[in-house]
Amino acid sequence: MLKDDIAKVMFTEEELQKKIAEIGARITRDYADAEEEIYCVGILKGAVVFYTDLVRAIDLPVRFDFMIASSYGSGTVSSGSVKILKDLDYDIEGKHLIVVEDIIDSGTTMNYLMKYFRERKPASLKLCSLLSKPSRRTVDVQIDYCGFEVPDEFLVGYGLDYAEKYRNLPFIGILKPEIY
Ligand code: IMP
Numbered sequence: 001m002l003k004d005d006i007a008k009v010m011f012t013e014e015e016l017q018k019k020i021a022e023i024g025a026r027i028t029r030d031y032a033d034a035e036e037e038i039y040c041v042g043i044l045k046g047a048v049v050f051y052t053d054l055v056r057a058i059d060l061p062v063r064f065d066f067m068i069a070s071s072y073g074s075g076t077v078s079s080g081s082v083k084i085l086k087d088l089d090y091d092i093e094g095k096h097l098i099v100v101e102d103i104i105d106s107g108t109t110m111n112y113l114m115k116y117f118r119e120r121k122p123a124s125l126k127l128c129s130l131l132s133k134p135s136r137r138t139v140d141v142q143i144d145y146c147g148f149e150v151p152d153e154f155l156v157g158y159g160l161d162y163a164e165k166y167r168n169l170p171f172i173g174i175l176k177p178e179i180y
């Protein structure tokens with residue numbers, strides 16, 4: 001079974017849902033007076049599971065958009081370069097943008113993408129990441145809505161993969177070392 005490859009559960013489904021409800025409530029409060037709808041940009045594929053739960057925790061109109069960016073091969077170490085494989089569908093100039101990401105590790109991907117979004121002149125730009133590994137940061141990234149800070153362990157599940165596997169685990173766990 002898929003979960004037999006997990007050494008330790010880091011966040012259960014219940015812990016994830018509780019945190020997401022909190023973040024959704026904060027976003028709902030923070031944007032309650034916004035005159036335009038919020039554009040939530042999910043970074044595929046890792047953020048997709050978090051994204052679908054998060055948008056349902058926001059009690060305001062939300063427009064969906066997605067981006068595919070890649071800084072990784074299939075291993076566990078970032079290569080440092082960022083490629084945009086799918087761009088935004090909408091013109092975001094003058095819009096409220098919330099970027100939704102699964103995890104900020106070295107910060108390379110998001111540092112690059114936030115600059116890219118800023119150049120498109122949104123009315124506001126915020127970053128929401130479920131996880132952050134501060135000890136791994138090599139470039140600075142401001143996270144406006146952060147779910148959990150995590151230690152330097154390779155995590156899978158709830159969207160996070162190892163070589164495209166484990167994304168569909170409903171919780172987040174540490175992979176057994178013998179798997180990679
Ligand atoms: P960064 O550019 O180094 O911040 O890398 C960010 C991306 O690396 C994330 O969007 C993930 O796709 C991937 N990543 C970083 N740490 C992990 C992890 O522990 N498990 C799975 N993917 C990870």
Ligand code: MG
Pocket residue numbers: 043044045046047102103
């Ligand atoms: Mg990712």
